[in-house]
Amino acid sequence: MAGKDYLNDVQECEKKPLWQRIGWLLVIWTASVGSLAIFAWLIRLFMTAAGMKSH
Template sequence: MAGKDYLNDVQECEKKPLWQRIGWMLLIWTASVASLGLFAMLIRMFMTAAGMKSH
């Protein structure tokens, strides 16, 4: 009966304060934006090293 376990998990999550749920969302969003920026910087660095400049 996986449905009961899932419903119980959802009810447990809803008991947490709103600020904590929003905090987790902001943390995950910030981490994803930072990792995307790091990835873009690495690509740009490799492209510059290969002689492909933007000007």
């Protein structure tokens, strides 16, 4: 059953130290915020190149 495999995965993850789980959370969050910032910067760059300025 797939339910038992999932339960085993959850129990295996809970064996890892709290600092390691929080560390991965911070790494993933930082990467997502960074990629969003780069994407927004690129959109602004293309809009400025096309002549659309905010001022």
